[in-house]
Amino acid sequence: MADTHDNLHIAMLPWLAFGHMTPYMELAKLMAAKGHRISFLSAPRNIDRLPKPPPELAPLISLVKLPLPPVEHLPEGAEATSDLPYDKIQYLKKAFDMLQEPVARFLESSDPDWIMYDFAPYWAGPIAARLGIGSVLFTIMIGAGLGFVGPTWASKGADYRKTPEDFTRSPKWVPFPTKVAFRLFEIKRIFDVVTGNASGVTDLYRMGACQECCDVIALRSSYEVEPEWLSLLKDIHTKPVFPVGQLAPGDPEARGETDTWRSIKEWLDAQKKGSVVYVAFGSESKPSQTELTEIAQGLELSGLPFFWVLKTRLGSADTESIMLPDGFEERVKGRGVVWDSWVPQLKILAHDSVGGFLTHGGWNSAVEALSFGRALILFTFVADQGLNARILEERQIGYPIPRNESDGSVTRQSVAESLRLVMVEEEGRVYREKSKGMRPIVGDQGIQERYTNDLLNYLKEHRPVKHLKSKGTTI
CATH class of the missing domain: 3.40.50.2000 (Glycogen Phosphorylase B;)
Structure with missing residues (x-):
């Protein structure tokens, strides 16, 4: 376990989908096992439905409930994408965006070293920067997915891809041959990620803004599975990129x-x-x-x-x-x-x-x-x-x-x-x-341990200066 003065406090803000919250919780447990404190933020019913951390880690993982404000067309009690048909998820994004103030208040009062946030809260990076908190975009996308999304300019309002057909081809920034692209029926079903939804912000813009504002990009990937995509991500993003491993579940x-x-x-x-x-x-x-x-x-x-x-x-x-x-x-x-x-x-x-x-x-x-x-x-x-x-x-x-x-x-x-x-x-x-x-x-705990350590070592070494001073550590 790390020395006490070395221990981090990390806030985590995943998107309201169990496919996102679950890997966030797996990473939270891995970091808590090394003595770091985690504040895991989500809507109340999601916190209640998530599997609880094991007893030995529970004191280090705080589960923070942020009630969602009511939004027209969002059914009462719907707090995760699994509670909704696809066409209603846009209203969940609208409610999620209304958590900006509660999230800012929480960060201000609890003063974590870092916040790890998902693709949806594109507003989290600027809040963290204002408060002197380091920010990590932790996307649950794999390297190939994030590489296909591409550089910030491609997702944040660029005209490079306009039609569904544009997303069925390998993009121009990928220098190696690959099949990774959407099939036409796949992109047609989700084309609102490009054209927009009731929240007023497209998913593609959210991802671009998150990439632009964060200090570090972390993703669910490993060099053992997709080395070429991780190399590409390091080339197209002018900031540190860390794979966090595959986050395979436990026994x-x-x-x-x-x-x-x-x-x-x-x-x-x-x-x-x-x-x-x-x-x-x-x-x-x-x-x-x-x-x-x-x-x-x-x-x-x-x-x-x-x-x-x-x-x-x-x-x-x-x-x-x-x-x-x-x-x-x-x-x-x-x-x-x-x-x-x-x-x-x-x-x-x-x-x-x-x-x-x-x-x-x-x-x-x-x-x-x-x-x-x-x-x-x-x-x-x-x-x-x-x-x-x-x-x-x-x-x-x-x-x-x-x-x-x-x-x-x-x-x-x-x-x-x-x-x-x-x-x-x-x-x-x-x-x-x-x-x-x-x-x-995929199941090798030694490989997983290495990726977790690499990320944590970076976060410890680069924690924002005000936190180093406040914790009495020599700069």
Whole structure:
């Protein structure tokens, strides 16, 4: 543990999405384990829903609740993106922007050394600078995603990319050949990141402003996985860039036994080793009715055993409920399970009977699966999932289910063929082997420790001068 005078106080302000808060909390635990104090800021219900830090770290991690102001069209109680259908998330951004004053008051009264903030609070950097607090843009995007977003000028109001088609090509600042770009249907679904939303600020502008104002850029990446992208980021940003590692979750067995897990485990125990396809699309992605029907029929056609965690609604404001095809569950009984509530995903992925994971390509899920060497079958929905999928595809770690380029539609045949390819066929052996090869890289605690230390050492050495004076340390 660090000497007391060396210890930092770091405030963390992630975006209101569990796919963002979870890696922030993983990093918070790693830093707290080295004696540093963390103030973790989020909306009250999010704090209540996040897994609590282990008892030995709890005294060093303060969970700070910042109530969201009411905003027209934002349903009451909606405090995370998983509470909302996609078209309502813009109002969550509007509410989040109204936290500027409470965040400024908190920073002023608690006087941390540094604040680590996400892409959304583009206003956090200027507040920190005014208060003499160091600022870190900690983006949960991987190197390829951040590299595709590009330099500040490209995201902050430049005319370089105007149409959806412009985002389907590798940008001009990437000097090496790569598949990393959006497919047309992927960018069309989220084109409001470019054109704007009810908050009045585009996501692209937010990221550009955050990059411009911060002192340090940190991202969820490692040289073992994407060295060329990290080198590019150091070239295009005139400030320190630190990968923080993959932030793989801890031991699944540490989560304890529950009745839910005992029931799931009983079914998994009865399946052959490596035979089961685990299907889950995260907390913020939901297939359309047409997509759901084709995925279900594809799973049925594949003949493979599967365990499917199916989310049919995104929060109480989601009026578009989706339904499985008539008779589907009866026809797959014994071979397939459809589960409609929370599951211990880590425990499932760790189980020997699971061989592959049909996933949306969210990086949290990819890292969890790869930490157990599970092969990935990719079906993207929103956000940066498409860019994640391209790097997984490029590395032959994940196989994308073929879809219509313009609208993203899929056929049951392509679902079934993709599943069989990755799970059992000789042609897909490369995906199974490369995924297994990722296990020692993604799950290596020594590698993770090194990245955490590198960032912390920099933050200690470069803490703002007023903090050095106030803590009585020699400058």
